[in-house]
Amino acid sequence: MKQVAGPPACEITMSFVEANAEYETWLKEQCDVVDKDLAAKHERMKDSPFMFLRATYFRWAKSIPTLCPELADAPEVLAVGDLHLENFGTWRDADGRLVWGVNDFDEAAVMPYVLDLVRLATSIRLAPDRSVPNTKVAHILIAGYREGLQLPQPALLDEGETWLRSYAIGTDLETGKFWKNIDKAKKYPLIDGKAGGKPPRDVMQLLKASLPTGATGIRYRRRIAGGGSLGRPRYVAIADWRGGRVMREAKALVPSAWTCVHGAQPSGFLKLARGQYRAPDPFLDVQDGWILRRLAPDSRKIELDEDAATHLKDYLLQAMAFDLASIHAAGSAGVEALRRDLKKRPRDWLFNAAKTAADSVRKDYEEWRYAPRK
Template identity: 45%
Template sequence: MTTILQSTRAFETWMRAQLGGDLVEADLDKKYKKMKSGAFVFLRATYWRWAETIFDICPDLANAPQVLAIGDTHLENFGTWRDEEGRLVWGANDFDDAAVMPYALDLVRLATSAILARNSSSPTSRAIAEAILGGYRRGLKAPAPVILERDYKWLRNDVLLSNGERKAFWDKYRDLPLPAKPVPTPYLEALRRSLPDGGLSFIAKPRTAGTGSLGRPRFVTNVEWRGGPVVREVKALAQSVWSLRHNPSDTVIRTAVIASGRARSPDPHYQVTDNLLIRRLSPNSRKIEVEGDAQILLSPAMLDLMGFEIANSHADDASRIPVILADLDKREADWLRNSAKAAAAAIGMEQTEFARNG
């Protein structure tokens, strides 16, 4: 197995080949600084390394039934949006690395992230695994989007922003600095197509966000339309690094496919065109992050719902559900906890090595 430093250099070389001059060098520096800050952030930043090493850490996961899966699953890969009917929806909202893989990997990666992010008041590793697995089983048996308009009052109360937070959200995008160099035409055209009026004048500004996608170009525009602000974002997509590692000839980007699955109610403004992801951003269309919301994200009720949403994402092919349930029934009672603990330990050691020598 390559070292984490060798692996990081190889991944950066691949990114340069994929993005060429569009690669954001300053964001790579930020990514590496984040990787040194802690094991949870390191996990978020290094999905390519997970794809390389997880079968060495947990070889029994390799023979689990395969589905179109989220891939880069973790505590912060969930948020809210408005669907076509204007309803507030909660669920997974980052599918950049979606690919066909063993279903169990999404569960193990989520549980691993929770173990790495927990504090002294968080649930035990066993409680984390039981909550995720319970929600996943429930979701496979009755998959359904998580609509917050009538049900899930507890979650709706937790995710809605206050007036002050809403103002800060809009101000953040309004106050982004102007680009230091011309924005490439494909990104400008994608933003123009995404706006409610193609004749609106707009300025595309670079944005730094996320962790795993740092280095990929990302631009937003903030315009006034019919009495209020409108924000759109475009960012570059690339081949899933899971496919890169396990099936290099599979270069299909499946982001839009899994996002619009039969058991989900997607945001109609979440679209993929020419390897660019375009999406709406608003106080109701946002990611929920550990910083500030750790207590919510690590609660048993939320972990259960995250497991449920993973099942929603896996349930697009109904024929796979009985196969997955049969595989779950064959596994030992503590398989998810044991796998996640092993992965968390391995990630902790690699993060320490990177922080010391990276």
């Protein structure tokens, strides 16, 4: 994890407030940041340590090598990077099968494979109202990861993993909650401030081209969503098609925050999303610097709710680690190298690393929570 000269280093020795300001300066050089959304992100970062973790991957990317130097010798893979409890969702594959798994690869980069496991374990430790004790979490994740290396495959909710359906789909299909939330999306204003404007022409063209042939009544909206990506331009096109509504989203793709610290590398977004052991979403694509995807009640990210404790059971956490292993298994390091490295690590390595990382996140969170605002 050698550092190279490049963009701001977001030094761990900096106060978090200083590091955040420096990162956002860099971010504004990568895309047209929506200032109001960035301000909303700042407020959300005060909600809880878990939300703070989600929103500050840049800080993690800098701090984790220093916090856990014993992980530096692990084999490197193209990793998810910003892995956490809410980086899982559902989609339909090319054959129409309902699939569950990791569905956000914005921060994908080459790094030691163990960092994905540590970040997932850290997010579980920081999650509110969870029912699985920390001492058990690490063992569950490692067990699930080993199983995934042994038989890497996607989680298909129509057959092999039907038990996931109630968690993954919930009542959104029955209550219309998904579309009610979409109806709240605001129209995107023109640059001159007049209401009722549309997204940039090139984005509208991309969105329109991604809709099914014959779609009518296209409405363009600005969408506010995400944790770490909140502040990036994000637009949706909603259209009428054969008796119902369809929707596509375009979100600005920027380099992984890992590269902000450790040096530039090509985006790994599509390579991970379309990996050998996945059943990829055929609508997920990257074009001209924009991430395009289909959004629907059965194609969306799953966020924790007030009943999170009822969901975060052993088998769900194990499934998350299994899916992660299936992603890593397609990497250049090879399954055998990952198995050997796992075997040589001390029994409590994941528990200890997650505890160290969570303590650092809480410290930064407390600084942010009480820092004076301009």
